[in-house]
Structure formats: structure tokens, C-alpha cells
Amino acid sequence: MNCTETREIIHSYLNDELEEQLLAGVVSHLAGCSGCRRELGNLHTSLDWLRKTYPEQAPPGDLWEKIQGAIETR
Amino acid sequence: MCQPSGTTELAEIGNQAVRGPDFSNVFDEFQRPIYNYLLRLTQNHAQAEDLTQETFIRVHRSLPTFRGDASLTTWIYRIATNVSLDHFRRRATRQAKAALSLEETQSEREWVVDENAPAPEQVASQSEMSDCVQRFIWRLPPSYRTVMVLHDLQGLKNREIADVLDCSLHTVKIRLHRARKKLRAILDAGCDFAHDERNVFVCEPKQTETEEAGG
């Protein structure tokens, strides 16, 4: 597998969505290619950034009561 | 809060196979992911709360007809997505803007700053993020935004997203790929993001010329 082919499926690799044969190809390419490893690292960094920027937040505590109220009055 | 007591819980589980999922159980399981999904799409707490309410009202109405053809997860996300689209359409209409849609044609256009993006002060109090950081997700075309939020923040699989959005797996993959590329481009070219001394995300434009002031 070459760099172009690897980068086409690197997202699927990151998503853990590659079939066994392709996965083996990517893994062995990454082992020998610092450029693609860097690309993968960048991808990790930006996803990490995304998750920190939009962290999970607790819903308001009175949601259930409000929904019950709305259902009853409709 | 809405958990039944121990004995009724057993009765609920017993009935579930016959009646389908119980609304209070569905609410307990999905209120958090759905609220966060809608918060990430709207970047506005009040709107996210309203849309979450609307989503669960529709879920309550439609639950008796849920047949299990789709998984409960994709079914509920589809309802939430429709609620959010209705919301954005209403807002776009109100502002006499072209309707936002999930259509491929629109999404393939170059990415532009969404003029409907919420004012930063609407969310700043809670998240304490700079304008630039907050607006990132609004700089993506709506269809990219939805796919990226569903996949990279909500943790859905591509296959599930295709079901939620009623589009092909191929389309989901392409949108996700491009959304991530744009994220990378913004991080590379636009700004340096870092934590300041108060551990708050800040944005430091790399160049002396910042973006043209919008809106």
C-alpha cells in the first residue's frame, strides 16, 4: 500500500472500520512511513481538540417535568 | 427522577417485550446524548433545551408505533435531527435567508461563515471559549456539521449516521472526511488554540491580520 492509498482510508482506520486485509496493509505502511504517521497524528490532534472544545454537558434537571407538562397540555 | 421503584421496574421490563420501550426508560437513556447533540448543533443552551423537549414530545407521540425496524438509537437521532432542521429552517425563513438543508448540492459549496451562527455571548458564559473557537462548527456547511457532530462527538458509526440522515454510507464517509479536513485546515492556517493560565481555550490568530470581521 502506498501513501495515497493509505491516506484515502486513514479515516476509516481511525474509526476502526477497516476490514482485516486493508487494516493489515495500513498498519504495515504506517510502520515504515513517517509522513503518514504524522498525518495520523494530526488527525488525532484535531479530533482531540474538537472533543475538548465541545465537551459533554449535563442536561437541565427539570427536563422531565417540563416534557411531562407539555405532553399533558397537548 | 423518573426511575420506577424496584418492583415496578421489574414489571416494566416484563411488559417491555409486549408494549415496546417504555417512555421514561427511553428518556433516561437518551436525554443526555440528545441534549448534547442539539447543544452542539445550536451552540445555545436555551435552544438546545427547547429542541430536546420537542424531540421527546415527538418520541412520546411516536413510540407506540416504533417497530424496531431501525435501532432505537438511530430512530431517536432521526427525530432529533428533524427537529433541528425544522428549527434552522424556521430561523432561516424568519431572517429571509435561503433555507438551510442537508442537500448535497448546497453542502458541496465552499465553506462559508454561517451568518446564522449564534452570538458568542449566548454561549460564552458557560463554556468560556473565544469567539473563534466557538464558531468553528458554524463554519462548516450544515450537512458536514451534522455528520461530524454525530460521528466525532456523539460517537455514532457511519452506518448508523447513514440511517439517521437517510443517505448512503458513501456520502457519510465523504462528508466526514471533508469536515475533518476543514477542521485541520482551520487549526493549521487560522488560529493557534491553546489553554491560557485559567485553563480556558483561547484562540491566537497566527497572522497579524485576523479574519475580516463578520456580521
Ligand SMILES: [Zn+2]
Ligand atoms: Zn505514507
